[in-house]
Amino acid sequence: MAGADVSRLRELNSLSIVRAMRGQPPATVTELAARTGLSRPGTDVVVRGLVHDGWVQVVEPDGSSVGRPARRYRFNAGAGHVLGVDVGVHKILVLLADLEGQVLRSHRLPVEPDADPAARLEAVDAAITQCLADAGMRPDRIWAVTVGVTGPVDTTGRTTLFTPLPGWADVSPAEHLSARFGCPILVENDCKLAAVAERWKGAAQDADDIVYLLAGMRVGAGLILDGTLRRGYGGAAGEIGALKAVRWLSAPSRFENCPGVPDDIHPNDKAAWVFERAREGDRHARAALRRYVKDLAVGAAALVLTLDPQVVVLGGGYSRSADLLIDPLEQELRRLCLRVPEIRASDLGADSVALGALRVALDQVDARLFTDGMPAPLTVQA
Amino acid sequence: MAGADVSRLRELNSLSIVRAMRGQPPATVTELAARTGLSRPGTDVVVRGLVHDGWVQVVEPDGSSVGRPARRYRFNAGAGHVLGVDVGVHKILVLLADLEGQVLRSHRLPVEPDADPAARLEAVDAAITQCLADAGMRPDRIWAVTVGVTGPVDTTGRTTLFTPLPGWADVSPAEHLSARFGCPILVENDCKLAAVAERWKGAAQDADDIVYLLAGMRVGAGLILDGTLRRGYGGAAGEIGALKAVRWLSAPSRFENCPGVPDDIHPNDKAAWVFERAREGDRHARAALRRYVKDLAVGAAALVLTLDPQVVVLGGGYSRSADLLIDPLEQELRRLCLRVPEIRASDLGADSVALGALRVALDQVDARLFTDGMPAPLTVQA
Numbered sequence: 155m156a157g158a159d160v161s162r163l164r165e166l167n168s169l170s171i172v173r174a175m176r177g178q179p180p181a182t183v184t185e186l187a188a189r190t191g192l193s194r195p196g197t198d199v200v201v202r203g204l205v206h207d208g209w210v211q212v213v214e215p216d217g218s219s220v221g222r223p224a225r226r227y228r229f230n231a232g233a234g235h236v237l238g239v240d241v242g243v244h245k246i247l248v249l250l251a252d253l254e255g256q257v258l259r260s261h262r263l264p265v266e267p268d269a270d271p272a273a274r275l276e277a278v279d280a281a282i283t284q285c286l287a288d289a290g291m292r293p294d295r296i297w298a299v300t301v302g303v304t305g306p307v308d309t310t311g312r313t314t315l316f317t318p319l320p321g322w323a324d325v326s327p328a329e330h331l332s333a334r335f336g337c338p339i340l341v342e343n344d345c346k347l348a349a350v351a352e353r354w355k356g357a358a359q360d361a362d363d364i365v366y367l368l369a370g371m372r373v374g375a376g377l378i379l380d381g382t383l384r385r386g387y388g389g390a391a392g393e394i395g396a397l398k399a400v401r402w403l404s405a406p407s408r409f410e411n412c413p414g415v416p417d418d419i420h421p422n423d424k425a426a427w428v429f430e431r432a433r434e435g436d437r438h439a440r441a442a443l444r445r446y447v448k449d450l451a452v453g454a455a456a457l458v459l460t461l462d463p464q465v466v467v468l469g470g471g472y473s474r475s476a477d478l479l480i481d482p483l484e485q486e487l488r489r490l491c492l493r494v495p496e497i498r499a500s501d502l503g504a505d506s507v508a509l510g511a512l513r514v515a516l517d518q519v520d521a522r523l524f525t526d527g528m529p530a531p532l533t534v535q536a
Numbered sequence: 537m538a539g540a541d542v543s544r545l546r547e548l549n550s551l552s553i554v555r556a557m558r559g560q561p562p563a564t565v566t567e568l569a570a571r572t573g574l575s576r577p578g579t580d581v582v583v584r585g586l587v588h589d590g591w592v593q594v595v596e597p598d599g600s601s602v603g604r605p606a607r608r609y610r611f612n613a614g615a616g617h618v619l620g621v622d623v624g625v626h627k628i629l630v631l632l633a634d635l636e637g638q639v640l641r642s643h644r645l646p647v648e649p650d651a652d653p654a655a656r657l658e659a660v661d662a663a664i665t666q667c668l669a670d671a672g673m674r675p676d677r678i679w680a681v682t683v684g685v686t687g688p689v690d691t692t693g694r695t696t697l698f699t700p701l702p703g704w705a706d707v708s709p710a711e712h713l714s715a716r717f718g719c720p721i722l723v724e725n726d727c728k729l730a731a732v733a734e735r736w737k738g739a740a741q742d743a744d745d746i747v748y749l750l751a752g753m754r755v756g757a758g759l760i761l762d763g764t765l766r767r768g769y770g771g772a773a774g775e776i777g778a779l780k781a782v783r784w785l786s787a788p789s790r791f792e793n794c795p796g797v798p799d800d801i802h803p804n805d806k807a808a809w810v811f812e813r814a815r816e817g818d819r820h821a822r823a824a825l826r827r828y829v830k831d832l833a834v835g836a837a838a839l840v841l842t843l844d845p846q847v848v849v850l851g852g853g854y855s856r857s858a859d860l861l862i863d864p865l866e867q868e869l870r871r872l873c874l875r876v877p878e879i880r881a882s883d884l885g886a887d888s889v890a891l892g893a894l895r896v897a898l899d900q901v902d903a904r905l906f907t908d909g910m911p912a913p914l915t916v917q918a
Contacts, residue, residue, distance in 0.1 A: 306844075306874060315874045363769045377842075379761060386844025387745050388875045394841045396874050399781050399834060452781060456838045459776045460759075462688075462768025492688060492697045492778050493770045 238511030347510030349376030620893030729892030731758030
């Protein structure tokens with residue numbers, strides 16, 4: 155075999171071993187050989203190389219076992235890091251994670267719904283700066299960044315078709331952040347990222363066909379089909395809410411318009427007020443809830459009838475009151491659909507978009523490793 | 537290498553060479569070696585084996601070239617055959633094709649819309665019998681059969697959720713045909729098969745993300761996403777027409793109810809009558825057409841907003857008048873959608889369902905060959 159072939163083979167074996175290690179407890183060379191189907195001596199050589207390059211860490215035996223215990227190895231999750239950024243209407247949230255997806259730090263900053271792009275980007279910068287400072291980490295230790303924004307994201311990473319963020323349609327978050335980060339920076343729609351998060355760490359880890367409903371101050375949807383995020387040919391999949399017949403634009407006003415809602419509380423809190431009254435049996439609150447669910451259900455039914463998913467995940471701010479929403483939503487879907495999928499409540503709360511952004515950033519790192527090959531982490535950083 | 541490994545390797549090489557041959561003009565061993573990356577002597581051995589087994593045919597030189605011309609080889613498309621069957625409301629259509637997908641024979645029988653299952657299955661049997669007889673082919677020469685039916689097809693191959701065919705919900709076409717055919721028999725929804733046909737031989741051969749609209753006496757949809765037919769978790773993807781807000785159920789009545797349509801012509805012909813009058817500029821006919829397109833567009837917009845496809849293909853009986861439909865449909869979609877995909881007319885006509893059935897049957901044959909391995913055709917038949 156030629157030299158280049160040998161080197162490529164060793165790299166493929168390195169990748170097999172890294173795959174076999176990730177997300178697993180420390181393992182011996184014998185265990186890794188069994189998992190990968192490589193020979194024990196071959197595994198040993200590759201593991202030593204990975205330790206040398208910084209991809210793998212040695213876990214010294216703790217001396218508690220009888221005889222001479224075998225050395226164990228684990229993937230060095232700290233070899234690199236990724237950032238997930240949620241640029242919301244009301245908040246910026248930044249999560250920092252290692253290569254195993256473990257969240258190490260987070261920083262959240264409020265932002266005014268009517269903030270202009272400069273003010274919003276300033277908040278993004280400040281939240282990232284604080285998050286990295288808390289972790290004592292330089293920007294060049296970050297291997298990938300994903301930014302979640304509201305509205306369908308086109309091929310240039312902008313939300314030119316539609317976004318509720320004032321003045322934001324022409325903003326390129328990737329361009330803005332590239333001043334600070336040399337790594338790949340992806341921009342993706344918030345509902346799509348939340349859907350990814352539900353399959354990664356949320357309510358739909360067992361499913362490959364997922365309709366994610368964002369139910370909050372806005373209503374939106376993200377789709378996972380055959381285990382893959384559906385972006386759409388122009389990045390605009392899941393935007394059923396743009397169809398007027400679907401009533402998603404007006405749905406949240408059902409809560410604001412509920413008789414008895416105090417005028418002087420924040421719009422954010424009006425739904426919570428209605429949910430609380432509905433729990434107490436208040437007639438108006440229950441009627442508002444019913445109307446909201448009916449609005450939500452038309453779009454949900456359109457998605458279910460189109461895609462016939464395994465699971466519908468109800469997420470977003472209102473999912474904290476999922477106990478009040480899921481049963482009536484299911485009843486409506488039974489009325490409207492041919493086959494009703496299981497409906498589950500999200501428990502990722504307000505972090506789901508940033509969590510999904512982390513997962514997409516990690517996928518980006520993996521794609522580079524597993525297609526471009528596997529340089530030592532120090533090379534990757536540069 | 538152990539004997540089993542050598543045999544498996546030869547099989548893999550056989551499959552590479554078959555792949556390199558199919559759909560291509562006859563090729564020399566040298567050309568096949570270049571296409572597959574195998575050595576010339578190795579290719580020669582494998583090709584001889586394939587000729588012996590009946591998978592490959594020798595094309596003798598025609599003597600027109602100077603010097604000693606090289607022998608050429610081609611895939612023996614006649615090694616096996618597949619059937620595609622369209623069980624429609626008004627007709628049964630059977631297509632017989634070879635392994636290259638070349639249609640060799642077809643047979644069409646009319647069937648009454650209110651025929652009971654026994655009568656409809658009898659027509660299916662008669663059409664298949666006639667098609668095979670015309671080709672002089674025994675049922676054991678058929679390697680796969682796919683049957684297209686109306687309504688979402690569940691995992692048992694039945695249309696239990698919904699079908700317009702009277703009494704048909706519990707019918708298992710696969711079970712019925714298994715009395716005659718020992719090969720795999722698949723059942724699939726008609727719109728899904730028509731979508732497959734458009735990507736295979738129709739208006740969307742260049743696209744991976746396709747919304748197919750069946751516009752005829754009924755309205756339906758089939759979806760190809762990332763190059764794969766979307767069946768849905770329970771086989772019910774694409775059934776957006778079941779949503780009342782979408783008005784697909786009532787859309788075709790726009791033609792029947794057009795003022796001036798003669799009462800005594802067949803329902804099938806009423807739309808054609810309206811299209812003709814609309815072409816002549818008749819006010820009522822143009823109004824009926826506008827109303828039909830508006831109905832069609834709501835569901836089409838729901839599909840486009842959900843999936844953001846590259847192409848919408850307009851098929852079904854009314855696609856013969858696509859010149860009257862596509863412009864107004866596009867205008868409606870512009871009004872309703874964020875991003876409007878290209879809209880194309882199908883030119884496969886009434887054969888699209890049976891053509892898609894052929895493709896699915898050929899995929900089934902391929903899946904068996906390329907995963908289970910490649911016995912000689914005589915063994916496959918048995």
